[in-house]
Amino acid sequence: MIYWQLFLAFFRIGIFGYGGGPTMVPLFYTECVKKYKWVTEEDFTDNLAVANALPGPIATKLAAFIGYRVKGWLGALVANCAVVLPVVLLMIGLLEVIYQWKDAPGVYGMIQAIQPVIAVMTAVLTWEFLQKGWKGSKNKSGVSITLALSLVALLFLNWHPGIVVGIALVVSFAYTTWAVRKQKKERSKEGVL
Structure with a gap:
């Protein structure tokens, strides 16, 4: 029963996730x-961040993580196959049709109409993640500075998002390592005194 639920859930994500990873994330959620x-929600947010930092399509990484969480390696396989299957079938079945009709006004209009929906879905999910990050943070100024620097790097400096994510991972790892060592030193000093 659980394998069937896994298959159906990820198959739905694969069918309705038109546009790739960013459009699939709200469906995964x-x-x-x-x-x-x-x-x-916390596990999803953490693994979404890691999945964004790793190379490759986000849909297969999230499917593998959640499938593995639910039913181990077989669950990961079922989830990955289910999320990829609709895309493979549609690509095989519709590639020639789309190529022949790509300039038709109706087809072009449908493609243009779906883009605002994708933008709104992504914006809502981003807002929810920002709220969770803000509430869960002990250092509000650090979150504000990180957000501002990320926006500047992405919007004004035109940095690739992968570079921004990589820098954020390195900086957060370095800061966390420093903070843990500082706490250990303080604890050892208190223990000595």
């Missing part, structure tokens, strides 16, 4: 956190 409660 709805199916896996809200509907089936396979992972918590």
Whole structure:
């Protein structure tokens, strides 16, 4: 039963995730956190961040993580196959049709109409992540500075998002390592006194 639920959930994500990774993330969230409660919001957020930092399509990484969480290696395989299957079938079945009709006004209009929906879905998910990050942070000024620097790097300096994410990972790792060492030193000094 659980394998069938995994297959259906990820197959739906694959079908309705038109446009790739960014459009699929809200669908992953709805199916896996809200509907089936396979992972918590915190786990989803953390693994989304790691998945964004790793190379490759985000859909397969999230599917593998959640499938593995639910039913181990077989769950990861079922989830990955289910999320990829709709795309493979549609690509094989519709590639020639789309190529022949790509300049038709109706087809062009449909493609243009879906883009605002994708933008709104992504904006809502971004807002929810920002709220969670803000509430969960002990250092509000650090979150504000990180957000501002990221926006400057992405919007004004035209840095690749992968570079920004990589820098954020290195800086956060260095800061966390420094903070843990500082706490250990303080604890050892208190223990000595």
